[in-house]
Amino acid sequence: MRRTYAEIYLDRLKHNAKLLRGIHGDHPFFCPMVKANAYGHGDIAVVKTLTSIGVNAFGVVLVEEGIRLRKAGIKEKILVFGTFDRESLDEAVEFDLTPVISDRYQVNLAGQVKRKINIHLKFNTGMNRLGFDVEDAKNIFDILQNRKNLNVEGICTHFLNGEDSGADKSITEYQMEKFQSVRNVFQTATVHYLNSSALLLNLHKKHSAGARPGISIYGIKPALHTDVKIDLRPVMQLKSSIGQLHEVFKNSSVSYSATWKASKDSLIATIPIGYADGYPRHFSNQAEMLFRGHRVKVVGIVCMDYTMVDLTPFRNEKKIEIGEEIVVFGQNNHGAYHSWELARDTKTHPYELVTRISERVPRVVIGQT
Ligand SMILES: Cc1ncc(COP(=O)(O)O)c(C=O)c1O
Known part of the structure; x- marks a missing residue:
C-alpha cells in the first residue's frame, strides 16, 4: 500500500455522533451530512458506522452520492440537497432518495412523477443560495395541495453561520425567527436546520428542530468555536x-x-x-x-x-x-x-x-x- 494514507477512526466517529446526539436531545430527526464522500472520510464506511448507532437519515448533495449508498446496501432515508433536472429527479425516485426541493421549477418536475413521493422543502432565510422565499410559503403550500403525489415530509433552511463563522449567534437566531412563519404554514412537517455551529451553540434550545451536523461528526469544530468545550475527536x-x-x-x-x-x-x-x-x-x-x-x-x-x-x-x-x-x-x-x-x-x-x-x-x- 502507498505510504501516504488517511487513517479513519470509526470509534471516534461513533463517539462524536453520540456526543452530538446527546446535545441535540430527544428530537427525533438527526441527519448526519455525508455529502462529498462523507467530507472526504469515505462515505460507505461512515454511513455503515453511523447506522449502527442509530440515525434517522443521511444528507448528500448529488443524486449520484445517494445511489452509491443505496448500491452499498444502505436502507436508511437519504435526503438529496442538490438541484434537480428531469433525469436526476427520476433517478432519485428510482433509488428511493428523498429530494429536497428548493424552487418552483423542481416542484413542477416532482409533480410530474407518476407515483406518490415524499419531499422536503428548503426555504431561504438569508444564505441566498438555494430555497423558496419565506414569504412564498403559503403559495407553495397551496400549490402542493393540488399535487396529490407530493407529500411534504420535511421543511428546512440553511444557516449562513457555519464554516468559519458562527460566534455571532444573532444572525442564526434571526434566521430561525424568520423560518418560524414557514413552520406555521407547514405545521405537520418535520423541521430541520441545525448545522454543527448551531448545535454546538445550543441554539435549538429556543426553537426545537432536527439536526444536520457535518463537520462536527468528523470531529472538527467550526472555527471560532474554540471556546466551546466539547470532546470531539478528529476522525x-x-x-x-x-x-x-x-x-x-x-x-x-x-x-x-x-x-x-x-x-x-x-x-x-x-x-x-x-x-x-x-x-x-x-x-x-x-x-x-x-x-x-x-x-x-x-x-x-x-x-x-x-x-x-x-x-x-x-x-x-x-x-x-x-x-x-x-x-x-x-x-x-x-x-x-x-x-x-x-x-x-x-x-x-x-x-x-x-x-x-x-x-x-x-x-x-x-x-x-
Ligand atoms: C444543506 C446543509 N446542511 C447541513 C450542512 C452541515 O454543515 P456543517 O458541516 O457546518 O455542520 C451543510 C454543509 O455545508 C449543508 O450544505
Missing part, C-alpha cells in the same frame, strides 16, 4: 513518510521556480504527497508537518506528487531514516498537528482540507463499522 489523520533525503548547500533552492533558498546548509526531506493528493499548492512555503512530534516547515513549491520539508533542526539527532513517519495532520504518540491548525496556518478551513483529500490517497479504516 481523519493524514500520514506519510520520508521518501528521500537531500543535503543542500547554503543558497541552494528547493522545488520549482526556486521560491525557497537555504539560508545555511540544510537537510531536506521529500514527502510523497502533492496537490494531486489534495495537498494544495498554495500550502507552498506556508504549511508545516509533524516529524518526531515537532513541527517542520514545508519549503518550496508543493509539486503534483511531492512536498519538501526542512529537517535541518534534526540532523544532529538520531539518524533520520527513509520511511520514517511524517504526520501531515493528526496526531501520534509524539504530538499533534490538527487539520484545523494546518488550515489556520494556510488560511483555509478544515472543511476544504478534508474534503479535498483525493482518491489516490488510500483510506485506512480503523475499527468496526
Whole structure:
C-alpha cells in the first residue's frame, strides 16, 4: 500500500455522533451530512458506522452520492440537497432518495412523477443560495395541495453561520425567527436546520428542530468555536513518510521556480504527497508537518506528487531514516498537528482540507463499522 494514507477512526466517529446526539436531545430527526464522500472520510464506511448507532437519515448533495449508498446496501432515508433536472429527479425516485426541493421549477418536475413521493422543502432565510422565499410559503403550500403525489415530509433552511463563522449567534437566531412563519404554514412537517455551529451553540434550545451536523461528526469544530468545550475527536489523520533525503548547500533552492533558498546548509526531506493528493499548492512555503512530534516547515513549491520539508533542526539527532513517519495532520504518540491548525496556518478551513483529500490517497479504516 502507498505510504501516504488517511487513517479513519470509526470509534471516534461513533463517539462524536453520540456526543452530538446527546446535545441535540430527544428530537427525533438527526441527519448526519455525508455529502462529498462523507467530507472526504469515505462515505460507505461512515454511513455503515453511523447506522449502527442509530440515525434517522443521511444528507448528500448529488443524486449520484445517494445511489452509491443505496448500491452499498444502505436502507436508511437519504435526503438529496442538490438541484434537480428531469433525469436526476427520476433517478432519485428510482433509488428511493428523498429530494429536497428548493424552487418552483423542481416542484413542477416532482409533480410530474407518476407515483406518490415524499419531499422536503428548503426555504431561504438569508444564505441566498438555494430555497423558496419565506414569504412564498403559503403559495407553495397551496400549490402542493393540488399535487396529490407530493407529500411534504420535511421543511428546512440553511444557516449562513457555519464554516468559519458562527460566534455571532444573532444572525442564526434571526434566521430561525424568520423560518418560524414557514413552520406555521407547514405545521405537520418535520423541521430541520441545525448545522454543527448551531448545535454546538445550543441554539435549538429556543426553537426545537432536527439536526444536520457535518463537520462536527468528523470531529472538527467550526472555527471560532474554540471556546466551546466539547470532546470531539478528529476522525481523519493524514500520514506519510520520508521518501528521500537531500543535503543542500547554503543558497541552494528547493522545488520549482526556486521560491525557497537555504539560508545555511540544510537537510531536506521529500514527502510523497502533492496537490494531486489534495495537498494544495498554495500550502507552498506556508504549511508545516509533524516529524518526531515537532513541527517542520514545508519549503518550496508543493509539486503534483511531492512536498519538501526542512529537517535541518534534526540532523544532529538520531539518524533520520527513509520511511520514517511524517504526520501531515493528526496526531501520534509524539504530538499533534490538527487539520484545523494546518488550515489556520494556510488560511483555509478544515472543511476544504478534508474534503479535498483525493482518491489516490488510500483510506485506512480503523475499527468496526
Ligand atoms: C444543506 C446543509 N446542511 C447541513 C450542512 C452541515 O454543515 P456543517 O458541516 O457546518 O455542520 C451543510 C454543509 O455545508 C449543508 O450544505
